[in-house]
Amino acid sequence: MAKKNNIGLGLAALAVGAGAVAAVTKGHKAEVKKEERKAAVKAAKQDYRNTELGRYDKNSKGIYYSNGNYEAFARPKKPAGVDEKNAYIVGSGLASLAAACFLVRDGQMPGSHIHILEAMDIAGGACDGIFDPARGYVMRGGREMENHFECLWDLFRSIPSLEVPGASVLDEYYWLNKADPNYSLCRATEKQGQDAHTDGKFAISDQGALEIMKLFFTPDEQLQDKKITDVFDEEVFSSNFWLYWRTMFAFENWHSALEMKLYLKRYIHHIGGLPDFTALRFTRYNQYESIILPMTCYLKDHGVQFFYETKVTDVQFNIEIGRKQASSITVDHKGQVETIDLTENDLLFITNGGCVESCTVGAQDKAAGFDPTIKPGNGWDLWRRVAAQDPSFGNPDKFCSKPEESNWESATITTLDDTIPQYIEKICKRDPFSGHTVTGGIVTVKDSSWLLSWTLNRQQQFRDQPKNQLCVWVYGLFSDKPGDYVKKSMRDCTGKEICMEWLYHLGVPTDKIEELAEHSANTVPVMMPYIDAFFMPRAIGDRPDVVPKDAVNFAFLGQFAETPRDTIFTTEYSMRTGMVAVYSLLSIDRGVPEVWGSTYDVRCLIDAAVKLRDGRKLTDMELPFVKKLALKEALRKIEGTDLEKFLKKYNAI
Numbered sequence: 001m002a003k004k005n006n007i008g009l010g011l012a013a014l015a016v017g018a019g020a021v022a023a024v025t026k027g028h029k030a031e032v033k034k035e036e037r038k039a040a041v042k043a044a045k046q047d048y049r050n051t052e053l054g055r056y057d058k059n060s061k062g063i064y065y066s067n068g069n070y071e072a073f074a075r076p077k078k079p080a081g082v083d084e085k086n087a088y089i090v091g092s093g094l095a096s097l098a099a100a101c102f103l104v105r106d107g108q109m110p111g112s113h114i115h116i117l118e119a120m121d122i123a124g125g126a127c128d129g130i131f132d133p134a135r136g137y138v139m140r141g142g143r144e145m146e147n148h149f150e151c152l153w154d155l156f157r158s159i160p161s162l163e164v165p166g167a168s169v170l171d172e173y174y175w176l177n178k179a180d181p182n183y184s185l186c187r188a189t190e191k192q193g194q195d196a197h198t199d200g201k202f203a204i205s206d207q208g209a210l211e212i213m214k215l216f217f218t219p220d221e222q223l224q225d226k227k228i229t230d231v232f233d234e235e236v237f238s239s240n241f242w243l244y245w246r247t248m249f250a251f252e253n254w255h256s257a258l259e260m261k262l263y264l265k266r267y268i269h270h271i272g273g274l275p276d277f278t279a280l281r282f283t284r285y286n287q288y289e290s291i292i293l294p295m296t297c298y299l300k301d302h303g304v305q306f307f308y309e310t311k312v313t314d315v316q317f318n319i320e321i322g323r324k325q326a327s328s329i330t331v332d333h334k335g336q337v338e339t340i341d342l343t344e345n346d347l348l349f350i351t352n353g354g355c356v357e358s359c360t361v362g363a364q365d366k367a368a369g370f371d372p373t374i375k376p377g378n379g380w381d382l383w384r385r386v387a388a389q390d391p392s393f394g395n396p397d398k399f400c401s402k403p404e405e406s407n408w409e410s411a412t413i414t415t416l417d418d419t420i421p422q423y424i425e426k427i428c429k430r431d432p433f434s435g436h437t438v439t440g441g442i443v444t445v446k447d448s449s450w451l452l453s454w455t456l457n458r459q460q461q462f463r464d465q466p467k468n469q470l471c472v473w474v475y476g477l478f479s480d481k482p483g484d485y486v487k488k489s490m491r492d493c494t495g496k497e498i499c500m501e502w503l504y505h506l507g508v509p510t511d512k513i514e515e516l517a518e519h520s521a522n523t524v525p526v527m528m529p530y531i532d533a534f535f536m537p538r539a540i541g542d543r544p545d546v547v548p549k550d551a552v553n554f555a556f557l558g559q560f561a562e563t564p565r566d567t568i569f570t571t572e573y574s575m576r577t578g579m580v581a582v583y584s585l586l587s588i589d590r591g592v593p594e595v596w597g598s599t600y601d602v603r604c605l606i607d608a609a610v611k612l613r614d615g616r617k618l619t620d621m622e623l624p625f626v627k628k629l630a631l632k633e634a635l636r637k638i639e640g641t642d643l644e645k646f647l648k649k650y651n652a653i
Contacts, residue, residue, distance in 0.1 A: 193507020
């Protein structure tokens with residue numbers, strides 16, 4: 001029996017074993033079939049070409065680009081593990097505030113987990129606008145927008161207006177610019193306040209237009225470290241086109257040809273609006289009150305923490321093959337230094353560089369001077385420390401090593417009575433106290449040694465500004481040249497002296513200039529050694545990617561981070577870097593709106609080519625005989641087609 005039992009047990013065990021083997025075999029076969037099905041589906045996808053499969057797959061940066069309302073109005077799901085993460089943001093400029101807003105809105109990170117570290121005692125960075133009791137009203141710059149700032153408008157539809165109950169900043173802005181559209185009635189003056197009669201014309205030769213078109217189609221790789229003077233000559237530089245372009249965007253002849261090309265491609269749809277500024281949209285108030293303040297209020301309402309007078313003096317990284325992690329930051333708060341250790345769950349957003357670093361502020365009776373010294377703890381110093389740790393973190397010295405080539409000076413002139421406004425009105429042909437568009441953008445003094453430009457946006461520019469005062473923003477591209485009336489360089493002039501130079505070019509009689517500058521205005525100058533630093537000639541890789549390759553918990557923000565196709569010195573660029581950084585590090589499943597695709601739109605290309613030549617048909621271009629013959633033959637072949645109709649519609653033929 002025992003033996004039988006043993007046999008029975010053996011058979012039972014064998015049966016169990018056989019069942020197990022069968023089960024395993026069956027499971028194995030099922031797994032094999034599953035893999036076969038996967039392989040078959042994959043092969044089918046690869047073989048099937050006419051499809052959108054994979055269109056929205058994330059790229060190496062953890063994002064994908066999108067367009068259209070389907071993606072624009074979508075709300076992403078809450079990212080996994082976001083409640084366990086913290087975010088540290090270096091700086092509180094527009095890019096930093098945008099990143100914080102995207103962390104709150106789309107990342108759904110608790111506001112108390114977001115820490116903004118700002119060296120100054122106020123947020124905003126370069127987007128400023130303050131009343132200094134000791135000096136007066138001060139605006140270092142202004143911000144103009146256009147309708148295709150896709151990331152900016154995406155965010156501003158979610159930021160509540162501080163002026164209109166129940167409205168967003170986008171609503172407020174949209175309604176304002178619909179009711180009061182922007183356009184200029186005098187783009188340039190000469191001979192002490194006389195209209196220069198640019199008359200909306202580019203006044204560029206066919207050769208100059210061809211030079212611009214050639215640059216448009218030159219590959220980026222061929223433009224590395226090249227200057228604009230390497231691609232243009234007097235055919236362009238002597239034209240109204242260059243006068244409009246350099247003064248609107250603050251380009252200098254020695255700046256980057258690559259950046260010039262990127263601007264052309266980015267704003268090709270606005271070439272026709274360049275002479276009279278119909279392409280532009282402006283805020284109601286100065287950039288701080290209209291842009292920065294609504295964002296900071298939104299963030300504070302969500303519990304985001306702001307730490308002012310707090311410098312980040314160093315960042316340390318653990319760098320391994322295939323992995324880069326920010327491991328600590330060194331923070332100086334009012335002289336108290338501490339190191340904050342970072343884990344993989346601590347996200348770090350770094351504003352590298354800074355266009356308004358090393359600024360010096362003057363006053364009515366004091367020159368701003370010029371001191372480009374890079375001090376410990378500022379944006380350039382921090383970027384140098386970061387860049388020394390890995391080549392993918394960029395090359396700051398490409399941008400900050402030649403301040404004589406990257407500076408210009410601005411001034412805020414506040415009129416104190418009704419004597420100066422009459423000269424303003426004579427030029428802009430509008431009542432400056434109306435509350436509506438005044439100059440419609442800058443008025444450039446064509447024959448100014450400083451290449452002076454000035455603008456008067458909707459007044460009042462500050463909410464608390466007295467109704468009988470105007471705030472005028474003035475800037476000069478050549479801060480080192482002697483003035484035409486005040487025989488001193490702009491950087492060496494007091495506020496009063498800068499006002500005198502401006503009044504001279506405004507057409508004020510010379511015997512009244514000094515008195516008006518002294519008693520009828522208050523002027524505050526600001527010297528900015530690195531305000532054009534992002535335009536300096538550069539090569540690919542000199543700016544770090546927003547999220548460098550293999551980065552696990554950090555990103556770069558702002559004007560010195562690299563994001564494809566967009567152009568620096570814009571609010572949109574800052575917003576875009578913030579959005580890309582947040583979406584990448586949190587793996588947010590929503591598309592980043594692509595840069596508007598006008599550069600790929602044949603309608604925009606043809607329209608721009610015609611308008612650049614002041615409406616002259618492309619068939620009227622001065623061409624060699626052989627090319628003219630070829631053109632004639634091509635036109636014969638498209639006769640009677642939709643292509644012919646299209647070209648006629650845009651006055652190309």
